[in-house]
Amino acid sequence: MSDLPGVVVTGVSGRMGRMLVQEIAASDKLRLAGAIERAGHDWVGRDLGLAMGGAETGVIVSDDADEAFAGAAVVIDFTAPEATIAFGALAAARGLVHVIGTTGFTDDQIAALEAASEGAVQIRAGNMSLGVNLLTVLTRKVAEALDADFDIEIVEAHHNRKVDAPSGTALMLGEAAAVGRGVALGDVSDRGRDGITGARTRGDIGFSAIRGGDIVGEHDVIFAGPGERVVLRHVASDRALFARGALKAAAWGLERPAGFYDMLDVLGLN
Numbered sequence: 001m002s003d004l005p006g007v008v009v010t011g012v013s014g015r016m017g018r019m020l021v022q023e024i025a026a027s028d029k030l031r032l033a034g035a036i037e038r039a040g041h042d043w044v045g046r047d048l049g050l051a052m053g054g055a056e057t058g059v060i061v062s063d064d065a066d067e068a069f070a071g072a073a074v075v076i077d078f079t080a081p082e083a084t085i086a087f088g089a090l091a092a093a094r095g096l097v098h099v100i101g102t103t104g105f106t107d108d109q110i111a112a113l114e115a116a117s118e119g120a121v122q123i124r125a126g127n128m129s130l131g132v133n134l135l136t137v138l139t140r141k142v143a144e145a146l147d148a149d150f151d152i153e154i155v156e157a158h159h160n161r162k163v164d165a166p167s168g169t170a171l172m173l174g175e176a177a178a179v180g181r182g183v184a185l186g187d188v189s190d191r192g193r194d195g196i197t198g199a200r201t202r203g204d205i206g207f208s209a210i211r212g213g214d215i216v217g218e219h220d221v222i223f224a225g226p227g228e229r230v231v232l233r234h235v236a237s238d239r240a241l242f243a244r245g246a247l248k249a250a251a252w253g254l255e256r257p258a259g260f261y262d263m264l265d266v267l268g269l270n
């Protein structure tokens with residue numbers, strides 16, 4: 001076994017879980033130390049490589065996160081909010097690096113994660129790609145430069161299996177726009193119009209979500225003003241992008257003290 005820092009991948013059979021396994025196998029900085037699925041999943045107890053339809057890896061898929069975390073330095077977690085809260089507490093108890101890609105948290109769940117970040121190096125972002133994180137910086141700057149004569153609308157598109165809306169990325173972009181405007185997103189957010197909605201409220205930040213097919217992830221930030229429009233766009237065409245970002249965050253986190261970080265910290269964009 002190599003002496004590289006060990007990573008546990010949670011939700012390993014998921015779209016991102018599988019991507020992460022492939023990217024870790026190709027990494028010269030990290031090694032796969034464990035793979036977690038929920039109790040009752042038919043991969044539990046099987047060799048991960050064989051379960052994925054490839055060669056044996058020697059890593060057996062487990063439903064015991066605490067036991068798997070005992071042999072690791074890093075947890076990479078793209079699962080679901082309730083699962084991530086539970087993994088966050090376990091990661092904090094063991095002082096691990098917890099890279100969180102999961103989206104769709106409530107405010108209370110975010111508060112629980114923030115509490116857990118006192119014991120872990122917690123790196124959380126609704127999008128792990130360089131391009132989207134750069135887009136948040138550009139969005140903040142454009143929102144700073146344009147006044148409320150420019151209506152801000154965020155339009156996102158994802159595959160038909162996605163369960164949360166607006167996407168974590170859309171919320172990151174909305175937050176960046178609100179910071180640029182000097183307002184609280186919660187005060188100006190307009191999520192979901194239907195029926196006789198009345199005219200748009202000046203200063204609102206609107207969100208729209210498209211779900212269809214196998215769209216990996218697309219985000220537009222539209223600044224619609226009198227006689228002109230500025231559109232900032234990011235298109236992800238390969239999920240491996242997010243997995244590579246998560247591995248970068250993991251390696252970066254190994255050198256940091258416990259606390260909360262985001263991808264702007266990892267990428268040096270803060």
Ligand SMILES: NC(=O)C1=CN([C@@H]2O[C@H](COP(=O)(O)OP(=O)(O)OC[C@H]3O[C@@H](n4cnc5c(N)ncnc54)[C@H](OP(=O)(O)O)[C@@H]3O)[C@@H](O)[C@H]2O)C=CC1
Nearest residue numbers: 011014015016037038078079083101102103126127128242
């Ligand atoms: N930050 C980023 O860059 C990105 C974030 N994401 C986010 O990552 C999350 C996962 O996305 P995706 O991979 O497409 O989703 P999937 O549904 O394909 O995968 C989620 C996996 O987590 C598993 N899981 C859920 N609950 C538990 C649990 N309690 N214990 C163990 N495993 C569990 C699921 O198992 P089961 O099927 O049995 O429920 C499934 O295998 C979403 O929130 C998505 O928005 C996605 C891409 C990029």
Ligand SMILES: O=C(O)C1=N[C@H](C(=O)O)C[C@H](O)C1
Nearest residue numbers: 103126127162167168169217
């Ligand atoms: O669920 C997805 O697929 C994605 N989720 C993230 C989000 O909610 O923004 C990131 C990416 O867009 C893909």
